[in-house]
Amino acid sequence: MDTAVARPELLLVADAVAREKSIDREEVIEAMEQAIQKAGRAKYGSEKDIRATIDRKTGDVRLSRWTEAVEVVENEETQIPVHIARKFKPDIEVGGHLVDPLPPIDFGRIAAQTAKQVIVQRVREYERKKQYDEFKDRVGEIVNGLVKRTEYGNLMVELGRAEALLRRDELIPRESFRNGDRVRAYIYDVREEPRGPQIFLSRTHPAFLAKLFAQEVPEIYDGIIEIKAVSRDPGSRAKMAVISRDSSIDPVGACVGMRGSRVQAVVQELQGEKIDIIPWSAQAPTFVVNALAPAEVTKVVMDEEAGRVEVVVPDEQLSLAIGRRGQNVRLASQLTRWDIDILTEAEESERRQEEYRRRTGIFVEALDVDDMIAGLLVTEGFTSIEELAFTPADELSDIEGFDETVAAELISRADLFLQRRDVEMDDKRRELGVTDDIAGIESLTPAMLVQLGEKGIKTLDDLADLAGDELVEIVGEAAMTADDANAIIMSARAHWFTGDEPAAEEAGNA
Template sequence: MAAVSANKLELLQIADAVAREKTIDRGIVIAAMEDAIAKAARARYGSETDVHAEIHPKTGQLQLTRHMLVVDQVENAANQISLKDAQRANPGAQIGDTIADTLPPLEYGRISAQSAKQVIVQKVREAERDRQYQEFKDRIGDIVNGIVKRVEYGSVIVDLGRGEAVIRRDEMLPREVFRNGDRVRAYIFDVRRETRGPQIFLSRTHPQFMVKLFAQEVPEIYDGIVEIKAVARDPGSRAKIGVISRDSSVDPVGACVGMRGSRVQAVVNELQGEKIDIIPWSPDIATFVVNALAPAEVAKVVIDEDRERIEVVVPDTNNQLSLAIGRRGQNVRLASQLTGW
């Protein structure tokens, strides 16, 4: 008897060790072991046999049962039993019932131990993936810090501690190079379930990344006093944000700029020197457009509401036109994105 009980507890010890190592639920590991044992039993009793294994979570007692369907006419003796035979064992049996009979305990050979290990590893992986998905799916929109694990095909794989994430080439700032072991901050913009596990997609070019960085630097944004109403980015080069304050005593632009520009500078440094224009947002589109085109001065604004177009007139003194248009049309393009006109 001693040998048997040692074996019983051994199953539970294995389960506990795996659960601890992978930080997943012990129940999942035990279920994986049951699966593996049932699979091994099927190999012995024939693949058609409906074998179920149960490990008692407290004692580690292993019980193998074979489920048989009660039928009128037996077509497959491996998983069907005739009504007459069934009623011998259980007088109340009816056609369509399932009867379970206990099988003698299996002697595990090395083969079944191997296959059991594979099944367990597989199940544990699935459980880990599921945990990772559950953990990150609600964190879309958060900023995370991670360590660069490797760079492949231009994408950067980031270790977040509780999972792996990827920053694709087009979600990185231009001229930005990462090496293994670098610390990286990025924005979670998507978490998807894929066959090879959950994919966590990070971005450093997403407009919301900038919004969240400002929220980290500017307590007024975090507290909801100052709100960023609009963002337009030319990643790595220039950006504009429109801000508004809910409290008339707080200057939204000043709050975002910070003492001697310290707050905006922290964001600029994180974004590889991307210049940021902070613009007071206004519900009046004409005012907002004039603000958005800063640093250029605007003489006149003509709004064509039907076509959602705005014509802006700038004075020709000291190259205001080229200032308004910006390098390669950048200023006017960002203003257009910011206002949505």
């Protein structure tokens, strides 16, 4: 018995919706099938497995009930024992289905409304999925759109069939847009959220400036010139580092353009934002000097471990190097990814003299020598008594003004000073109540033991309860690495595993 109902108008509706919403016709027909299935379950039972199919050529609608053949029935509405199913379909196996055609249903007002809601919802989901698929690969592009409406200072921007959000904090300060205005922005994120795909735009993102230059400078678009880094103070000032792959092309000149035509086009789009274009360098000191332009730099001191760089500038260049409200040095720091400290020549000289006096004083007091000998040691680069004590005598005697006798005497005095200091520290450690168990850990010096005692770390259990970073903080990063700290703490914990040989052995190895 053929229970199909010819509904050719369904195909016409599907074609119209597919054209209007720019989605696939098949997806619209699938939405219609789900709507008819929902109406069928409302009539024949919501627990039953009711399925509907629409013929893609004729529009015939068929409604049927599917029942699964199983060994043990768990749901009588959708399952049937396989031995009974074989009475109707002899070749059926477990997991197969009996398909019973159902008579067509007449859509009442409520059923029709429900079906319409299902179709609209499904079409909206397909629309959202299509939008997400379209824009998820366009992150990093510049788009042009129309301001559709404003919500609490945020702009809703129409991008064809999609809608994007340009938040207030992603707008350049002091710029405003009205409904219907055209706006150019950078897609920095696309997320799939329950309410649909969310497209986020920005006009303050550093990459927005880089993309604008790529549109204005053919050499950047062709890959001859590469933009290595960008830092921005939106609406005020920006710095951009560029490098040329062709030695015959000046990257800065190419970005500026004839009489500044190229850079001015970008400046106008960014509401007058001043742009410093500087040559990028693989040498960090050179790059830092370039980034601080237009200020002149006389000296650069790098501290790679701390990621810091000290820059010395002439006294009259200090305000130019720092910039208004610290803008120049802040942008240079963001561009180079180095923390930049700026000193004048006078400040640097004063600090160097103070450091020289401090180190000289240490040697004078510890070794009982005059200022001249202490000054020679500091000038040669010695920074501590320990460093002097472990220096071979022949190396020390090579210093002009020192002979073998003086070198041997200085090393002897350094050793004697360290011994006296260790004894004093050991006595102080005992006064603080730090136990001999902790003192027995070879990696801990007498000075470290005193530091621990002053912080209340007096027993192995106290030490074992610390974390590695806490121990480093107590003794100082210069005296101990994180790995050393963890090894010491594991040694302190070894007594916790008494009787547990594998654990004790593991702690001992650590």
